[in-house]
Amino acid sequence: MCFLCIYNLVFDKLPRNLYQGFLGQSVIPSFLGQSVRAPIGNPTNPYSKAILVLQFFGWLLISDKIQSRVNLQKRKVLEEATCELCQHQPETSLHLLFWCPAAANFWRRLGFLVPSDFDVGELHHLSRLPHIPDLHFETFVLLCCWQLWKRRNGVVFRGEEATVIQLLQNCKAEARLWACRLPRADAALGDVWCSIFHQAM
Numbered sequence: 413m414c415f416l417c418i419y420n421l422v423f424d425k426l427p428r429n430l431y432q433g434f435l436g437q438s439v440i441p442s443f444l445g446q447s448v449r450a451p452i453g454n455p456t457n458p459y460s461k462a463i464l465v466l467q468f469f470g471w472l473l474i475s476d477k478i479q480s481r482v483n484l485q486k487r488k489v490l491e492e493a494t495c496e497l498c499q500h501q502p503e504t505s506l507h508l509l510f511w512c513p514a515a516a517n518f519w520r521r522l523g524f525l526v527p528s529d530f531d532v533g534e535l536h537h538l539s540r541l542p543h544i545p546d547l548h549f550e551t552f553v554l555l556c557c558w559q560l561w562k563r564r565n566g567v568v569f570r571g572e573e574a575t576v577i578q579l580l581q582n583c584k585a586e587a588r589l590w591a592c593r594l595p596r597a598d599a600a601l602g603d604v605w606c607s608i609f610h611q612a613m
């Protein structure tokens with residue numbers, strides 16, 4: 413079952429106040445909750461849903477509960493867990509988002525040196541680079557992971573052939589949208605993020 417199916421199953425069937433509490437700023441770890449404004453009120457609004465999906469994704473990610481093939485194998489949904497992108501390694505969350513060749517290339521282009529002992533549960537401790545603002549850095553990292561995850565789903569489920577350049581272009585476009593959800597005083601950060609993605613192309 414895909415991530416969005418699970419999201420819809422979980423959240424479309426819960427009372428609004430219940431899942432807003434579950435995903436509110438006090439519950440989501442600082443990784444995301446302190447950076448992006450809390451979900452806006454109306455869950456039937458597609459944009460509200462998008463924010464909720466992102467917050468849920470952030471929580472799944474640092475809990476290592478995203479629907480990677482290894483996690484699905486653990487739950488006996490799949491028999492085989494090899495990454496469908498590179499066909500070389502088991503698809504753990506860490507492999508998918510950091511060590512699969514395209515992902516590694518993506519982070520390298522941005523200038524990140526990901527430690528070999530890095531763990532996805534420590535995502536909020538990923539070392540910041542001098543050219544990336546400290547302000548809302550966790551949100552920047554989440555944006556990258558979200559786009560890597562979307563690229564994976566596009567390749568696996570829709571047969572897309574997204575290059576790393578296209579991935580960076582998507583990140584840039586997404587940065588403009590996400591900047592709208594930052595506190596108003598910080599919205600200019602979107603331009604900085606766009607510039608960072610552009611220079612990495």
Ligand SMILES: [Zn+2]
Nearest residue numbers: 495497498512
């Ligand atoms: Zn791979």
